[in-house]
Amino acid sequence: MTTQNTILTTFGSDDYWAQLQKSIKSNEIIVYQSQQLISRLDLNSEIPTCLTFHSIQQVKKVKGKKSTKLSKLLGVGLDSGDIIFFSVESASITFQLKNGHTNKVTDITIIGNTLYSCSLDGFVVEWDLNTNSQKSKFKAHSKSVKKIAKSYNEKFLLTADFDIKLWDVEKKTCLKTFNGHATDVTQLLFTVDDKLCISCADQDRYLSIWDVDVNGASTNVAALRLDVPPLKIATSIKGHVLALTETGELQLFNEPNITVNIPTPKKKKNKSIQTVKPQSAVGVVNLIDGEKKMEILDANFTAEKIEIVWGKTLKPNFEYLDYVNSSGNIIEKIELDRHSTALFADENSFESMSKIQDYSEKEVVITNSFDKLTHQTAKQKDSTLQEKLESMTLHTKSSENQIPTATSLNSILSQAIHSNDKLLLEKCLGVRDTKVIFTTVARLSPHQAVPLLELVLNRLQNKPSRAKTLVEWVRAVFLAHASYLMSNTALVDRLSVLYSTLDARIVTHQKLCKLSGRLDLIASGIERRTKTATETFEDEGALIYNESEEEPSDDELMEEVIGDADDLDDYDMIGNKEDLSDEELSEEEEEDQFSDNDVDGEIEDKEEDFDDIESDEDL
Numbered sequence: 287m288t289t290q291n292t293i294l295t296t297f298g299s300d301d302y303w304a305q306l307q308k309s310i311k312s313n314e315i316i317v318y319q320s321q322q323l324i325s326r327l328d329l330n331s332e333i334p335t336c337l338t339f340h341s342i343q344q345v346k347k348v349k350g351k352k353s354t355k356l357s358k359l360l361g362v363g364l365d366s367g368d369i370i371f372f373s374v375e376s377a378s379i380t381f382q383l384k385n386g387h388t389n390k391v392t393d394i395t396i397i398g399n400t401l402y403s404c405s406l407d408g409f410v411v412e413w414d415l416n417t418n419s420q421k422s423k424f425k426a427h428s429k430s431v432k433k434i435a436k437s438y439n440e441k442f443l444l445t446a447d448f449d450i451k452l453w454d455v456e457k458k459t460c461l462k463t464f465n466g467h468a469t470d471v472t473q474l475l476f477t478v479d480d481k482l483c484i485s486c487a488d489q490d491r492y493l494s495i496w497d498v499d500v501n502g503a504s505t506n507v508a509a510l511r512l513d514v515p516p517l518k519i520a521t522s523i524k525g526h527v528l529a530l531t532e533t534g535e536l537q538l539f540n541e542p543n544i545t546v547n548i549p550t551p552k553k554k555k556n557k558s559i560q561t562v563k564p565q566s567a568v569g570v571v572n573l574i575d576g577e578k579k580m581e582i583l584d585a586n587f588t589a590e591k592i593e594i595v596w597g598k599t600l601k602p603n604f605e606y607l608d609y610v611n612s613s614g615n616i617i618e619k620i621e622l623d624r625h626s627t628a629l630f631a632d633e634n635s636f637e638s639m640s641k642i643q644d645y646s647e648k649e650v651v652i653t654n655s656f657d658k659l660t661h662q663t664a665k666q667k668d669s670t671l672q673e674k675l676e677s678m679t680l681h682t683k684s685s686e687n688q689i690p691t692a693t694s695l696n697s698i699l700s701q702a703i704h705s706n707d708k709l710l711l712e713k714c715l716g717v718r719d720t721k722v723i724f725t726t727v728a729r730l731s732p733h734q735a736v737p738l739l740e741l742v743l744n745r746l747q748n749k750p751s752r753a754k755t756l757v758e759w760v761r762a763v764f765l766a767h768a769s770y771l772m773s774n775t776a777l778v779d780r781l782s783v784l785y786s787t788l789d790a791r792i793v794t795h796q797k798l799c800k801l802s803g804r805l806d807l808i809a810s811g812i813e814r815r816t817k818t819a820t821e822t823f824e825d826e827g828a829l830i831y832n833e834s835e836e837e838p839s840d841d842e843l844m845e846e847v848i849g850d851a852d853d854l855d856d857y858d859m860i861g862n863k864e865d866l867s868d869e870e871l872s873e874e875e876e877e878d879q880f881s882d883n884d885v886d887g888e889i890e891d892k893e894e895d896f897d898d899i900e901s902d903e904d905l
Contacts, residue, residue: 492509
């Protein structure tokens with residue numbers, strides 16, 4: 287299985303889920319609620335680093351009466367060091383928190399109406415969300431702060447770099463420091479009872495469990511073992527732990543039952559470390575290819591179930607799973623048999639929408655006069671611009687099916703790009719002649735090539751079934767304006783969607799090539815067998831029965847049989863004589879003579895008896 291790319295996601299209450307999606311023009315945050323896409327938040331050139339949901343109550347006056355409404359906001363930490371809050375409903379910026387950090391924000395967490403943010407500058411900033419202002423700021427780590435987490439009772443904070451520190455929220459004092467990680471901490475959270483905390487560092491294949499008690503050990507007291515480094519961890523209200531790995535697999539652990547040994551002054555290093563294996567694994571299996579598992583993008587605990595997000599980042603699927611049985615134990619293995627979804631949308635639904643007409647200059651009119659317009663009477667209403675264009679006639683000698691020249695298509699395409707005319711652009715994109723496409727694109731200026739590429743990629747994203755036609759335009763832009771595109775660094779993020787599309791289709795293409803090869807072998811085998819059977823049938827001579835030929839009589843057949851038998855007896859007698867000695871041969875000849883004389887005597891006696899019988903009959 288291929289390694290899953292790290293994506294920026296977050297869960298919220300009321301079935302909210304958000305993910306960062308790099309589109310063609312800018313970075314976007316896609317928000318889903320109850321498995322439905324409800325909002326797109328455009329960040330333009332800003333680079334988000336962390337996400338979190340927040341709910342506020344808005345007071346509105348309707349006909350003199352006040353009404354409160356719960357509004358959902360999405361907080362986004364930025365690479366610039368600022369924090370912005372979007373309204374999910376309006377998809378607009380509600381407020382911003384600025385001048386808190388001098389480096390990028392790495393993580394944020396909210397306690398009530400107070401937000402805590404950490405940054406690579408090593409500071410933790412406390413913000414008041416009611417006034418959108420900074421309340422306090424303190425140095426948490428000497429170099430940087432990578433993660434921050436709040437306790438469920440909202441009295442403590444955890445911050446992490448290589449080491450982990452426990453803080454008192456009110457006093458802003460460090461209560462305890464945990465050491466044990468050699469790399470940056472990537473995951474950090476409290477357990478539900480706030481007695482333990484769980485962490486994981488970069489490239490670690492285990493989850494470290496720490497005792498939060500101030501008098502407890504400062505090293506890890508247990509470890510949850512994994513096969514692959516995790517991307518995300520979460521805990522349930524029952525104490526269960528899940529870990530989403532880099533390969534897109536989900537592993538579940540029972541509630542950590544840790545017996546902590548408090549170090550004594552004599553033996554400070556005495557501790558008991560337990561290593562726990564996962565009790566269950568959750569996977570989504572492709573029904574077409576039963577051996578291949580589809581990636582799980584994100585997962586989180588709900589009240590009684592696990593919510594997982596699987597499939598493609600551009601079209602995620604949501605599932606709620608029961609992970610415990612009737613006795614309350616974790617189910618050992620959970621597998622979902624699902625069909626793989628299309629990359630962007632159901633491509634079958636776009637089949638009817640993707641049928642566009644071929645380009646024809648008869649439907650495109652460029653003229654300096656309106657002499658050929660159909661005149662309307664004064665009683666009729668003024669016609670629209672579209673009706674006037676449709677009523678124009680074209681003076682051309684070429685036939686309707688003739689391929690347009692690159693010169694005329696270039697002028698039309700330039701006009702469509704400049705005016706953002708969708709109808710005119712679709713007529714241009716309907717051309718399928720590769721030579722005309724390349725020549726037309728080559729005549730465009732580099733500044734027009736980039737908008738054309740964006741327009742084509744937008745259509746490719748919305749309608750994947752048009753890829754056969756649109757890819758020729760993308761290829762022509764890359765070939766004709768490669769030097770300019772390489773110098774434009776802003777296109778790196780914009781082409782990320784195209785890269786993911788091509789990567790997904792390459793995987794599918796390899797499977798189709800294997801299938802095509804197998805079908806060719808089967809077809810050639812069937813053809814070879816059919817050809818061999820035909821040749822064998824043609825080589826066999828036909829049996830011909832001629833009734834005119836006379837069949838031999840019975841006497842003739844008996845003579846042939848007797849003759850063959852005599853020849854065989856002679857052959858045997860000759861062969862036997864060759865094997866006998868001279869004495870034996872002479873004795874055998876004498877016996878043959880005696881036997882012949884006996885036979886002749888018997889024949890004479892029989893003849894005499896027959897004559898006597900005839901004489902008696904005469905008498």
